[in-house]
Amino acid sequence: MKRKPVVALTMPDSTRKRLFDSVNTKALKRIAGKVIANRKDAKPELADLKRMLRDADVVISSWGSPQITEAALASAPRLKLICHAAGTVKPYISDAVWQRRIRVTSSAAAIAVAVAETSLTCILAGLKDLFRIRRMLQRGVDWWDARTTSREIYRKNIGIIGASHVGRNVIRLLDSFDVNVLLYDPYVTAARAKKLGVTKVTLSQLLKRSHVVSLHAPSTDETYHMLAAKQFRMMRDDAVFVNTARGSCVDEKALVRELKKGRFFAFIDVTDPEPPKKRHAFYKLDNVVLTPHLAGTVDDITPLAAMSIEEVRLFSQGQKQMYPVTQKMLAHIG
Numbered sequence: 001m002k003r004k005p006v007v008a009l010t011m012p013d014s015t016r017k018r019l020f021d022s023v024n025t026k027a028l029k030r031i032a033g034k035v036i037a038n039r040k041d042a043k044p045e046l047a048d049l050k051r052m053l054r055d056a057d058v059v060i061s062s063w064g065s066p067q068i069t070e071a072a073l074a075s076a077p078r079l080k081l082i083c084h085a086a087g088t089v090k091p092y093i094s095d096a097v098w099q100r101r102i103r104v105t106s107s108a109a110a111i112a113v114a115v116a117e118t119s120l121t122c123i124l125a126g127l128k129d130l131f132r133i134r135r136m137l138q139r140g141v142d143w144w145d146a147r148t149t150s151r152e153i154y155r156k157n158i159g160i161i162g163a164s165h166v167g168r169n170v171i172r173l174l175d176s177f178d179v180n181v182l183l184y185d186p187y188v189t190a191a192r193a194k195k196l197g198v199t200k201v202t203l204s205q206l207l208k209r210s211h212v213v214s215l216h217a218p219s220t221d222e223t224y225h226m227l228a229a230k231q232f233r234m235m236r237d238d239a240v241f242v243n244t245a246r247g248s249c250v251d252e253k254a255l256v257r258e259l260k261k262g263r264f265f266a267f268i269d270v271t272d273p274e275p276p277k278k279r280h281a282f283y284k285l286d287n288v289v290l291t292p293h294l295a296g297t298v299d300d301i302t303p304l305a306a307m308s309i310e311e312v313r314l315f316s317q318g319q320k321q322m323y324p325v326t327q328k329m330l331a332h333i334g
Helices: 013-019 022-031 046-054 095-097 108-128 130-138 165-174 191-195 203-209 229-234 252-258 301-318 328-332
Strands: 006-009 034-037 058-061 081-084 104-108 158-160 180-184 212-215 240-243 267-269 288-290
Touching: 013 301, 022 301, 034 252, 046 104, 058 130, 058 240, 058 267, 058 301, 081 301, 104 301, 108 130, 108 165, 108 212, 108 240, 108 301, 158 165, 158 203
Parallel strands: 006 034, 006 058, 058 081, 081 104, 158 180, 158 212, 212 240, 240 267, 267 288
Antiparallel strands: none
């Protein structure tokens, strides 16, 4: 662009303040000709959104932003880029956006770093069996006897389901360890898997061989209950199962049946629905650690805004976007 872009921030005021700290605010002002912010701590009504978009070249959206509909775009003749400073863009983008050929980007890759770090924490804690050993000591089990189920990660088979942003980050983190990483992802070629430093396998091979099964698939029609009774029965009796992806990928009733047998240990960060009902077995089972969807960014979401700001800078200089989202990609992303 020959001029600095006008940028509209459509998220509620409280979300904007969490995203745009002093560093991000200064960075955005350096590259934007004008910043138009939603000052209400709520989703802007259509009339307010139209006013915000009237001169905007770029929208930065996030949690609580309105969907960019055909009606909104009718008042946005200059809009060329939407940067979503959150995870999935699906609820925020209408078909009209694609018809107008407006570029769309997502900061999901920034969230993926935190999710991958949490996943690695679960993998290591699960193999060491820290949570069950803690309960054993509380119950008075002998100090030395309590160690018998603890294992090291050294040369274990770590199964990664889905080479998503998160899955690839987990693979990157695992590169620091002497492990065998098995990957199931029907959209990854053997050549691409080799580049990632992993072994491409079928889902059944992964489930049967892995000491740890870490799920990183998106929530789509294709992945709904991709792990059900048949799949959980394939898993090793001493396996660790980690789900920091989406609850809908798992048949929870089938998972609970296997967990009640005490066959393996599970870290469950996402459920379907969220939160699970108060009497759900996930709250009660000794071989489950249930957490409230905390794997991603919780206390510091500024990296998401920083990524969107960088996308705006690239756009203003006529360069390619880092993390573009296309209409075709929507079928395969969460």
